[in-house]
Amino acid sequence: MAMIIRSETPADVDAIRRLTIAAFDPMRFSDGTEADALDRLRRDGDLALSLVALEGDEISGHVAFSPAAIGKTREGWFGVGPVSVLPVRQGAGIGSALMQAGLTRLGAHGAKGCVLIGDPAFYGRFGFVSDGALTYKDIPTRHVQWLAFGSDRPEGEVRFSDGLQD
Numbered sequence: 001m002a003m004i005i006r007s008e009t010p011a012d013v014d015a016i017r018r019l020t021i022a023a024f025d026p027m028r029f030s031d032g033t034e035a036d037a038l039d040r041l042r043r044d045g046d047l048a049l050s051l052v053a054l055e056g057d058e059i060s061g062h063v064a065f066s067p068a069a070i071g072k073t074r075e076g077w078f079g080v081g082p083v084s085v086l087p088v089r090q091g092a093g094i095g096s097a098l099m100q101a102g103l104t105r106l107g108a109h110g111a112k113g114c115v116l117i118g119d120p121a122f123y124g125r126f127g128f129v130s131d132g133a134l135t136y137k138d139i140p141t142r143h144v145q146w147l148a149f150g151s152d153r154p155e156g157e158v159r160f161s162d163g164l165q166d
Contacts, residue, residue, distance in 0.1 A: 002055075003054065003055050003060070003094065003097065004053070004054045005052070005053050005054075005097060005098060005101045006051065006052060007049075007050065007051060007052075008047075008050035008051065008062070012052055012059060013042070016035075016050075016052065016059065016062045016084075017038070017039070019060075019061070019062055019085075019086060020034050020035040020038060020062065020082060020084045021034075021035050022084075022086060022087055023082075023084035023085055023087060023090075024082065024084065034082040034084070037082065038050075038064055038082065040162070040164075041064060041066050041161060041164065044161065044162060046067055046161040046162070047065075047066060048065050048066050048067055048078055048106075049064070049065040049078070049105060049106060050062070050063075050064050051063050051098055051101055051102050051105075053094045053097060053098055055089070058086075060085065060086045061084060061085040061089070062083070062084045062098070063080070063081075063083045063084075063095070063098040063099060063101075063102050064080075064081060064082060065078045065079065065080055065102055065106060066078060066079050066160065066161040067079070067161055068114075068115050068158060068160050069159040070115065070134065070146075070154040070155070070156050070157070070158055070159075071155060071157060072156070073112075073152075073154065073156075075112075076111055076112030076113070077111070077112050077114065077115060077154065078106055078111055078114045078115070079114070079115055079116060079158075079160045079164065080099070080114050080115070080116040080118075081116055081117070081118070081164075083095050083098065083099065085098075096125070100126065103126060103147065106149070107149040111149055112148065112149060112150060112152045113146060113147050113148040113149050113150075113152060113154065114128075114147050115144070115145065115146045115147075115154065115158050116128065116145055117139055117143050117144055117145075118145065120142055120145060123145055124145075126147065127147050128145040128146065128147045129145060129146055129147065130142045130143070130145045133146070133153070133154060133155040133156075134154060134156065134157075134158050135156070135158065136158040136160075144158060
């Protein structure tokens with residue numbers, strides 16, 4: 001079955017919520033707030049890019065991108081996440097396809113780059129760098145990663161959209 005990646009529509013919101021809860025429920029690092037964070041991003045108008053992966057009529061994956069600030073830089077950077085894939089479909093390349101599609105779209109629209117908190121072994125495949133130049137709260141710097149679409153090299157403290165920090 002072919003996978004289609006497209007932008008979220010209002011009709012997708014409930015399915016994305018269910019998907020996000022299901023995807024993060026078994027994760028030991030999850031605090032269970034990912035679906036609520038998406039609701040807050042939508043409410044605040046900070047869901048800059050929201051993509052779903054469709055397999056048949058079912059949404060099997062989702063990725064969100066929202067504005068982020070780094071140090072004194074307030075424009076052009078985006079936070080990645082959450083990234084959700086149905087548990088029975090994890091490992092099938094859906095999350096990777098969503099990430100690549102989102103990064104490509106943001107880069108094509110003039111974004112400076114993306115930042116995220118995550119596993120360097122996973123996100124390194126997309127070109128994310130964990131060089132200690134970024135900080136976020138008390139998270140070890142190896143988990144605070146960036147990907148520049150141009151020559152900008154970020155440095156400083158990362159601030160994600162308020163919806164991700166409630």
